[in-house]
Amino acid sequence: MATAEEYLIEKLADRKQAGTYRSLKPENRLVDFCSNDYLGFARSQVLKDAIAKELTLHTGQNNGSTGSRLISGNLIYTEDLEQSIAAYHNAEKGLLFNSGYDANVGLFSSLPQKGDTIIHDELIHASIIDGARLSHANRYTFRHNDLESLEAKLKQAKGICYVVIESVYSMDGDSPPIVDILNLTERYGAYLIADEAHAVGLYPAGLISHLGLADKVFARVVTFGKALGCHGAIVLGSDALRNYLINFARSFIYTTAASFHQLAAIKMAYQLLAAAKQDIDQLKQVIGWFKEGTDVNAAQPLIASDSAIQCILLYSNGKAMELAALLQDKGLDVRAILSPTVAKGAERIRICLHSYNTYQEIDSLTCTINTFAHAK
Incomplete structure (x- = not known):
């Protein structure tokens, strides 16, 4: 019988x-085409200075929160921040979590019960799948953005049914037909939940608010580690949902609350986002420049996306790693996304565009991709 150490070595x-x-890699000096820092907030000196100023206004706060929010870690500052974020996203209430993973696991492990149904897009975040598994609810997957597949699963639903989508998908960068999905959920008496992790930024308050659908979606998850450049997440919904999560979401109840520094960073990032029209317009131009300059072929297609996430399918781990290595040799930090992170046959390079990427950097990127795509 193998020892535990031998098992680990064999699996690796x-x-x-x-x-x-x-494997983990340290930071590098390559041009950033892989991070989720779409508006440059993570590197923003303006945001750093705003956080520092906010901290000086609250010098009496502890370095750490000292406990969970149900014991010693709750602040009036936290509750005021939750309410201001909820208002920004046109929601009734919000509850902060320490990360997007915590938020999704907490929401989906506690909300659906045994006998209920969760129906999610096949490309949904792993954290949602992990939370759904913990719920013991019936769980179905529908084909990506496929309304017929979704309706077939809705016909099988039992108990309270929750349909789960991302408003911008993290691995493809595309958006679902949200209005059509809402029409289906309403017809079958189901409730729509949207993960907006990658929508906030290009759409300041998220795609759901942008489309004027905030009052039709049961819950939204917004994370702060992408375009907002800091850390944490919030679940948006009704007052009843907030109180329910405080009482039943284990990833909220049994964890130390965020530090004051983290809360201040979130608050200042939202203030910066409210004034970020120029950065958002620049990001849109960068996306357009990249798409106009990319000349790929049917064998290596660019997935249709209007977001900051642009992906080229290579259909194998080997090809994806080959193109990623070529781009990195050119000084461009593009990463291969390999199976099993994506399904076998869906391997790709994933390009994240940012408001701070220059046109010269984009030209270098597209030229290298085009040469690779048309190589004999």
């Missing part, structure tokens, strides 16, 4: 042989 060796081994 299997990953290496399959070409799917993951």
Whole structure:
């Protein structure tokens, strides 16, 4: 019988042989085409200065929160921040979580019960799947953005039914037909939940608010580690939902609350976002410049997307790693997305565009991609 250490070594060796081994890499000096810092907030000196100023206005606050929010870690500052964020996103209430992963696990492990139904897009975030598994509810997957597939699953639903989408998908960068999905959920008496992690930024308050649908969506999850450039997340919904999560979401109840520094960073990031029209307009121009300059082919297509996430399908781990390595040799930080992170046959490079990417950097990126795509 193998020892625990031998088991670990064997499983890691299997990953290496399959070409799917993951390892941590330190920061580099390459041009950023891989981070989720779409508006440059994470590197913003303006945001750093605003956070520092906010901290000086609250010098009496502790370095750490000292406990969970149900014991010693709750602040009036936190509750005021939650209410201001909820108002920004046109929601009744919001509850802060320490990360997007915590928010999704907390929401989906506690809200649906045994006998209820969760129906989610096949490309949904892993954290939502993990939370749904913990709920013991019936769980169905529908084909990506496929209304017929969704309706077939709705016909099988039992109990309270929750349909889950991302408003901008993290691995493809596309958006679902949200209005059509809402029409279906209303017809079948289901409730729509939207993860807006990658929508906020290009759409300041998220795509749901942008479309004027905030009052029709049961819950939204907004994370702060992408375009907002800091850390944490909030679940948006009704007052009843907020109180329910305080009482039943284990990832909220049994964790130390965020530090004051984290809360101040979130508050200042939202103030910066409210004044970020120029950055958002620049990001839109960068996206357009990239799409106009990219000349790929049917064998290596660019997935249709109007967001800051642009992906080229390579259909194998080997090809994806080859193109990623070529781009990195050119000084461009583009990463390969390999199976099993994506389904086998859906391997790709994932390009994240930012308001701070220059046109010269985009030209270097597209020229290298085009040369690779048309190589004999």
